[in-house]
Amino acid sequence: MVYKIVNKKRPVNLDILTISMPATAVVSILHRVTGIILFVGLAFLFYIFDLSLASQQGFDQVANTLQTSFLAKFIIWGVVSALMYHFVAGVKHLFMDMGYFEELDSGRKAAIANIAIAAVLVVLAGVWIW
Amino acid sequence: MVTQVTSFGRSGLYDWMIQRVSAIVLSLYTIFMVGFLLLNPDLTYDQWSTLHEATWMRVFSLMVLLSIGMHSWIGLWSISTDYIKATGARFFFQSLCGITMFVYIVWGIQVLWGL
Numbered sequence: 001m002v003y004k005i006v007n008k009k010r011p012v013n014l015d016i017l018t019i020s021m022p023a024t025a026v027v028s029i030l031h032r033v034t035g036i037i038l039f040v041g042l043a044f045l046f047y048i049f050d051l052s053l054a055s056q057q058g059f060d061q062v063a064n065t066l067q068t069s070f071l072a073k074f075i076i077w078g079v080v081s082a083l084m085y086h087f088v089a090g091v092k093h094l095f096m097d098m099g100y101f102e103e104l105d106s107g108r109k110a111a112i113a114n115i116a117i118a119a120v121l122v123v124l125a126g127v128w129i130w
Numbered sequence: 131m132v133t134q135v136t137s138f139g140r141s142g143l144y145d146w147m148i149q150r151v152s153a154i155v156l157s158l159y160t161i162f163m164v165g166f167l168l169l170n171p172d173l174t175y176d177q178w179s180t181l182h183e184a185t186w187m188r189v190f191s192l193m194v195l196l197s198i199g200m201h202s203w204i205g206l207w208s209i210s211t212d213y214i215k216a217t218g219a220r221f222f223f224q225s226l227c228g229i230t231m232f233v234y235i236v237w238g239i240q241v242l243w244g245l
Contacts, residue, residue, distance in 0.1 A: 035205045059175035
């Protein structure tokens with residue numbers, strides 16, 4: 001009856017401040033952080049989506065604000081950056097589900113590639129927005 | 131054996147599968163939207179509203195709305211069960227997330243069908 005001793009069903013040592021963070025861990029925690037950013041950022045996306053489809057005036061207002069307001073550009077860049085990162089990390093996750101990048105070496109390389117690809121996409125998104 | 135009643139599919143395997151299916155829907159929509167906006171730099175209101183009035187687009191967007199709800203629930207549930215140890219605080223956080231998701235879905239449907 002060994003299983004009776006194991007009454008905790010989930011890992012307990014998850015105090016992230018006490019854990020050393022290799023590239024793979026950074027990629028993992030950023031996947032979570034960008035997920036939270038996206039969930040909050042959705043409010044902004046829903047707002048501009050609503051306004052842009054409400055009327056011609058609303059559409060013009062959205063287009064104009066996104067072309068002139070630094071704050072609006074910064075917010076949309078932030079949300080799009082989070083989306084790009086989350087997307088790349090998600091694709092990496094699907095590859096890992098299929099059994100790739102599970103060894104220490106390939107896992108580390110995939111994590112670094114993830115950060116590099118996401119960084120390029122974040123810069124490209126910035127160029128696109130500005 | 132998962133006994134957490136707040137997990138979306140009541141089982142880790144369901145959550146795992148739903149998370150991946152919704153991820154694929156969300157990534158296809160992301161690719162489509164980025165592509166559409168890049169191909170139409172001088173987008174007009176007529177083009178934009180015509181796109182979202184099309185039935186296939188409404189179906190696609192509705193799938194995305196529901197995927198957002200499921201995907202963010204499973205994600206935020208995982209995060210909250212990892213880091214928020216106190217049951218009351220975790221329940222409060224998850225309730226807040228649940229209400230927000232519900233608002234997003236209703237808001238999205240209103241935008242899509244209010245055209």
